[in-house]
Amino acid sequence: MSIQKTPEKNSILFVWLNNYAGILLKTPTKTLAIDPVDVKPKALQNIDAILITHEHYDHLDPPLIIKIQKATGCIVIADSASTKKLQLAIPDDKLQEIKPGVEIKIGEVSVKAEKSNHPAQAPVTYIITSEDQVKVYHTADSLPFPELAKIGQKENFDMVFCTVGIAPGATPQTGFEIAWLTKPQIAVPYHTATVASQKAFAELLKKELPRTACLIPEQNKIYQVSKRSEKI
Numbered sequence: 001m002s003i004q005k006t007p008e009k010n011s012i013l014f015v016w017l018n019n020y021a022g023i024l025l026k027t028p029t030k031t032l033a034i035d036p037v038d039v040k041p042k043a044l045q046n047i048d049a050i051l052i053t054h055e056h057y058d059h060l061d062p063p064l065i066i067k068i069q070k071a072t073g074c075i076v077i078a079d080s081a082s083t084k085k086l087q088l089a090i091p092d093d094k095l096q097e098i099k100p101g102v103e104i105k106i107g108e109v110s111v112k113a114e115k116s117n118h119p120a121q122a123p124v125t126y127i128i129t130s131e132d133q134v135k136v137y138h139t140a141d142s143l144p145f146p147e148l149a150k151i152g153q154k155e156n157f158d159m160v161f162c163t164v165g166i167a168p169g170a171t172p173q174t175g176f177e178i179a180w181l182t183k184p185q186i187a188v189p190y191h192t193a194t195v196a197s198q199k200a201f202a203e204l205l206k207k208e209l210p211r212t213a214c215l216i217p218e219q220n221k222i223y224q225v226s227k228r229s230e231k232i
């Protein structure tokens, strides 16, 4: 699954890769793969960086990461526990451990880690800001947590990915709470194997947070998201 076209100005393109939090994201100059699992290594080409949120099997597949890294020469940014599992196989100068509060630049694209409310060793979530300031929040499979309100206010997100199933405690309601706390322009329900849970999330949004649009993604389709024209 590679994205051939380039996003328009002030936009990004993304693809949902699996039943979990696997996202391929393309800005005008960089392509990032976040938590890729259940994909063929050859399907991910021209990758500049791989981002890993935590060590669980549905987010970290070491042999896959090693293959993609070898083929593309990309950098790998990972939480502490995942870094430990990768460090023998990924060259030192290509592997960067990240912790909440730390920002790493990939060219002019910024990747900043925040905390995650999920039972893993050192899980993180990622704020990705494109070179023309499109702001995306990849919340991995976190449950809601109170600091999300402040993060949302500060960052003014264009798009937030919200887990609606599979992870411990995750439901359309907890996914909705992430959207409610962060108040993005667009909320995207993912980390689920059922369209019903995505639709339940969309219903909650429509009722309780009508200014946030819902984008229900299908896997392996390309979506373009543009920066909101007026920053509030």
Ligand SMILES: [Zn+2]
Pocket: 020, 021, 056, 058, 059, 141, 167, 191
């Ligand atoms: Zn997960």
